[in-house]
Amino acid sequence: MSNRRRQTGFSLLEVLLAITLLAILLAGAMSGIRAATRAMHAGEQNIERTNRLRVAQEFIRRELSRSLPLAFGQEHGSGANFVFQGENDFLRFVAPMPGHLSRGGPYVQTLELARGRNGLQLVFTHNMLNGFDLDKLKPDDGTPVLLLDGIRRGRFEYRKLDDRNELEDWKQDWENPSMLPVMVRIDLEMTAESGLIWPTMEIPLILDTSGGVRLFQQRLPQNGRGGSSDSSSSGATEKQ
Template sequence: MRMRILQGARGFTLIEVMLAILLLAVLLAAAFGGIRSAVKGMHSGEDLMDRTNRLRVAQEFIRHQVSRILPLPFGQERGTGENLLFEGKRDLMRFVAPMPGYLSNGGAYVQTLELSNTRNGRQLLFNHWMLNGFDKDKLNKGDSEPVVLMDQIESGKFEYRKLDDQGELEDWSDDWDEPNLTPVMVRIELKMRKEALVGWPDMEIPLMLDVGAARQSNTVRFDDILPREGMTVPPNNASGSTR
């Protein structure tokens, strides 16, 4: 009886084994491809969230600083001797404003926003120096390391708006021709590269301080705010930081 059962049993043929292996390989390949796609999608989602957060933080910081521009001179024009309150070009703006409390040692700071060219596109850089002792003519890029606010920028520009003699808003201009005055509004336009994953919403930032104050500040000479012999300079941690 046992012999008959053994004689009736039949094993797998070579073709069946090969088909089973092939089917298993296809299933493993599909599973691996799904896992790889899921991991890639997860990393892409994390990159998108990181870039979105970075853009949001950069815009909030820029809006906070530009809107609080102060009509304080950081230098004088050569020849005329007029105060320099605001320097505005297509790819650079320089002004005086308080730093946030967690980044400040007290007092006002000369601040710069600049669009700089790199191999991977343009970068939006931020730099700052304390107003006390600032010398524009002796300024070197190596004096302070700039902070990269945004990168992978394809193109961009800064624009400025002011009031005419009748108190009406003029058109936007990418060249500020009145450095002894502060603008009414500042606009930042950036076109991001495809690799940036995010777009830059155009920013139009009104200044909190009335532009009329900038005209009144011309009566204060730049030399008047510099420390003189015999004067006591307040410490850096004096009150005046702004959050």
């Protein structure tokens, strides 16, 4: 009788119950692993987006704060030099690029709020100032770089000094392209899906624009423009 009890194994019901409990434990473990994996990926994506925003802000602040009073074109009719162009969704200026991104010399740089798939995009383009021709500029010229997307709305604003050297109010259009503004403000509102918050940037710029005018006048003969004015001025000098 005792030998029969030792040889008796588990019943089918006991085996099924053990398998069921094991499956439940494995399912719970896999669910926890998947949840942990999703949380890890979400955290990595949030870190990546935050780093991208931080890098974009640092890059924009660096380039705008180093704006040079160099002219990159002339207005037809008045002959005014273009040193800085600014609108509520577009701005263009001249500044040196970081060493690892440039081939030397100043660059004509643009920031633009363009329409994208997930709202607005902050797009950056750059062209070397040497050989830059504003009249022949095409929409696909330069190397477009997407700095940031997932923008619900945004605007660029500009500030200058009045006749008493006091700061005026912010304006969404820069009225005098022949000089640099005192400050540039970039205000963006991100979409809820992006999970980002853009701290408003207020960036001070260089004020003196006389150097840009002189440099542009020196560049005119090299670009094949303004030769007649140079010859006329030299002829007037000879007559004197």
